[in-house]
Amino acid sequence: MSEVDAGDDATHLALRRIRTSDLSRLASVGLRTRKLRAGLSALGIAIGVAAIVAVLGLSASSESGLLSEINQLGTNLLTVTNGQSLFGTTAELPLNAPGMIGRIGPVSDVQFTGTISNVNVFRSPVIPSIDTNALSVDATSLHLYSAVDSSVARGKFLNAATATEPTCVLGAAAAQRLGIDRVFSGERVWLGNMWFYVVGILKAAPLTPEIDSEVLVGVPAAEKYLGFDGHPSEIYVKVVPTSQTAIVDSVLAATANPENPNEVNVSQPSAALVAQADTQAALNGLFLGLGAVALLVGAVGVANIMVISVLERRSEIGLRRALGATKGNIRLQFLFEAILLSVIGGAVGILLGAASTAVYASSKHWGIVIPPLAWGGGIGASVVIGAVAGLWPALRAARMSPTEALWSV
């Protein structure tokens, strides 16, 4: 029989909880005492997180770069092209389509080109006729480059005088394929069985890449020398203010061809670039997958280190149990240690990923964008990885009987 009354003390014995400040100090014991090992195992997590952050950051930065380029080019350009008729043949835009479009209120500029069929351009008459270089010959209105936000790289654009003569302006790609990189007097190309003199070369037009591979001739000259019928095939419409673009878009087909609006294609070139930006993002899945594999390997590394650590620190576990640590205290200590290890790796990874994004993006003159998903996800993922990797070792440490732990050394 007990001669001492235990009273109601027993419940009070179990109520002691370890303080959060003590827990965080305990969690760092293993890392502080084995710095190199902790650093190496955190490195695995760091590499994985860095890869993911860099991929997401670079993709977001490149998208922002592309979007800012699009913004700079403007989203207020609409193109009208001839579609297909009911019978599958190429429909023609009415001759007066540009004029009618120009009467829509917010339209500030209308320019057009008309493809001249069956006419090819060559460097000289001795080039075989099948080597067309995939260039097309188009008649153009006189201020095309201003509507499509391009400009003349060399020479001049056509004017009212040269438009009536056998002269031409080369698109950027056309000039390259013809092997002409400068304009000097007498420079000429063989176009529709006669010489046409080159007066200018255009810069690349990012929104309207089709112009790059065109050789442009004035409408009067085209009609006179090349049998051009005067029907526009592409009409470039500039809308001011930009906010009215959608409204103009909706009436454009009916305005261009009131009889058969369904034979007209209306498109917004900037929309294609936006879609291109989205496609780029889709390609990142592969790299994200690689980052995830690195994270998985890192997690295995953390789990491995924690298992070894629990084995090595049996006497510490035994001592702590003797000092009054509950199983829960031991479990928390090792779980927090694994999480801390992983989060340190994750934080370093985010810094590395952000730094490499910053370096690459600024070298490309993109805006530096680290999406919240990237760094938030990086930290979140490392907490989860630490918890998952540390769970089993922590449970094992807590399960260890204090006597076995103390007297196994």
Add this chain to the structure above:
Amino acid sequence: MSLGDTTVVPIDGATSSTLSDRRLVLEMEQVTRVFPSDPPVEALRGVSFQVTQGELLGIVGPSGSGKTTLLHLMGTLDRPTTGTVRVTGFDVATLSDRELSGLRATKIGFVFQQFFLAEHQSVLDNVADGLLYAGVALAQRREEARDALAAVGIVERATARPTQLSGGQRQRVAIARALVGSPAILLADEPTGNLDSTNSQAILDLFEELHQSVGTTIVVITHEREIARRLPRQIEMLDGRIVSDTTVGGLDGSRR
């Protein structure tokens, strides 16, 4: 709280009028411990004894006599197969693992042969860790640790690392860590096992001093008869049984 409080076991006083002045700190009643193996190992075969508050006793026996198993049971690190173990009145069998941890945190201090000091921490923090699981704030833990270091006589090394100390000093630190919660009982497992004879004597002197001046209840487990002989009460074990339980009249009588 100071070390002097050790004499006051915080237990309900309702029945204390019927008790003698000294309370029982530890009671073992017909305790057995059988380890399941093939064949089963009977480490303890019916051990009964009591330790009163303020006692200084040695448990001596050759290796394999069941001393260490007995220490585990006294320290609530293990439970008996049959029989009853009571520590400051609490029946170990009725307590959950958490409650036993609480009991160890507040009522029992351990001193080990291997010291088990954390090398990355100062001496002061090592001692303060004795109260880590008792729910005491860090500042107060350090304050009490300083008192405990003063009690074992090495407060001047408080900021040193354990690796900078001699073996004897390290064991003093470990004793301070065990004392810091003013436990009802201090269990020392071969406390001089890693020390030379001079340091061993010094540690025993320290135990006697704590016993006399502060009244700490101390159980020393050892295989060395020489050491046990210095203590006022000796329990001798062999093959899991107590073969003798001798109390020398006074502390002085134990000295030769």
